[in-house]
Amino acid sequence: xxxxxxxxxxAVGARLVGDGRATISGLASIESASPEDLVFVEDEKHLxxxxxxxxxxxxxxxxAGSASCDRPLLISxxxxxxxxxxxxxxxxxxxxxxSTGVHPTxxxxxxxxxxxxxxxxxxxxxxxxxxxxxNTRIGAGCxxxxxxxxxxxxxxYPNVTIYPGTTVGNSVxxxxxxxxxxxxxGYVHDRKTGRYEKFPQVGRLIIEDDVEIGANSxxxxxxxxxxxxxxxxxxxxxxxxxxxxxxxxxxxxxxxxGLSGSIVIDKGAVLGGQVGxxxxxxxxxxxxxxxxxxxxxxxxxxxxxxxxxxTPAQPLRQYLKQLATLARLAKKD
Numbered sequence: 001x002x003x004x005x006x007x008x009x010x011a012v013g014a015r016l017v018g019d020g021r022a023t024i025s026g027l028a029s030i031e032s033a034s035p036e037d038l039v040f041v042e043d044e045k046h047l048x049x050x051x052x053x054x055x056x057x058x059x060x061x062x063x064a065g066s067a068s069c070d071r072p073l074l075i076s077x078x079x080x081x082x083x084x085x086x087x088x089x090x091x092x093x094x095x096x097x098x099s100t101g102v103h104p105t106x107x108x109x110x111x112x113x114x115x116x117x118x119x120x121x122x123x124x125x126x127x128x129x130x131x132x133x134x135n136t137r138i139g140a141g142c143x144x145x146x147x148x149x150x151x152x153x154x155x156x157y158p159n160v161t162i163y164p165g166t167t168v169g170n171s172v173x174x175x176x177x178x179x180x181x182x183x184x185x186g187y188v189h190d191r192k193t194g195r196y197e198k199f200p201q202v203g204r205l206i207i208e209d210d211v212e213i214g215a216n217s218x219x220x221x222x223x224x225x226x227x228x229x230x231x232x233x234x235x236x237x238x239x240x241x242x243x244x245x246x247x248x249x250x251x252x253x254x255x256x257x258g259l260s261g262s263i264v265i266d267k268g269a270v271l272g273g274q275v276g277x278x279x280x281x282x283x284x285x286x287x288x289x290x291x292x293x294x295x296x297x298x299x300x301x302x303x304x305x306x307x308x309x310x311t312p313a314q315p316l317r318q319y320l321k322q323l324a325t326l327a328r329l330a331k332k333d
Contacts, residue, residue, distance in 0.1 A: 125144065
């Protein structure tokens with residue numbers, strides 16, 4: 001679906017310079033743009049290249065306000081954010097234009113409830129008493145368990161499995177192959193026999209609004225209580241969240257990170273790729289943990305905006321000093 005630049009400017013909060021009746025239908029890089037595409041420029045040094053491209057319009061910072069060009073400009077104090085919002089606007093148009101309802105090969109239990117505009121694609125299964133919110137889309141091959149509650153405007157991509165009793169808020173995106181609400185890894189060791197017996201995993205998983213979960217990620221239900229993913233958290237592909245974890249608002253977790261059970265990650269923390277965190281650890285608000293960092297069980301990291309790195313994780317400056325000392329010692333040998 002095409003959008004006029006006036007509509008785009010109003011939606012993303014940008015100032016339009018040029019013909020607002022012109023339309024765009026896609027987004028692209030400067031190099032690959034067509035006349036139907038929108039591009040963005042964060043740095044003035046790239047503005048000339050953008051204006052010479054085939055793009056139909058350019059989102060740029062205030063530095064472009066006085067530029068002389070033959071195409072419309074959308075001026076924003078945060079061009080990349082405006083571009084992201086334009087992308088969402090066009091994506092929402094595409095979803096709104098796609099089909100709704102239940103595919104003939106899907107299996108939806110008679111007691112399940114689907115809101116207006118919801119859709120269930122081929123070979124998906126929706127279990128007993130599940131609730132699917134308005135305009136939520138269930139991809140092909142998904143399994144939505146008994147009693148699952150999905151809010152409105154969610155996008156569940158193909159082959160996602162959501163275990164019984166899981167609650168998912170509004171505007172949640174779950175990418176292909178993710179598993180939500182599976183049993184946690186909890187066992188009791190019988191010292192007499194040497195065997196391990198399963199500890200009950202009867203808690204719940206709750207995912208709040210505006211969360212995104214990457215492909216093939218896994219989030220365990222609570223053992224006796226709940227695992228909680230708060231509003232706005234973003235999980236990359238191949239992330240594992242163990243039972244009873246509490247992930248705060250706007251937390252960002254990069255790919256291949258693994259969290260043991262009962263970990264608390266406070267609001268706004270950022271975890272790099274391949275981070276590993278031991279059980280009952282606590283990562284404070286706004287802490288940044290570098291890639292392949294390791295946090296020992298029961299450890300607490302605090303300091304808003306503070307960067308930690310290494311295993312065991314320590315303040316970045318301290319870690320870099322240690323690396324420099326090791327390098328000097330190696331030279332002496």
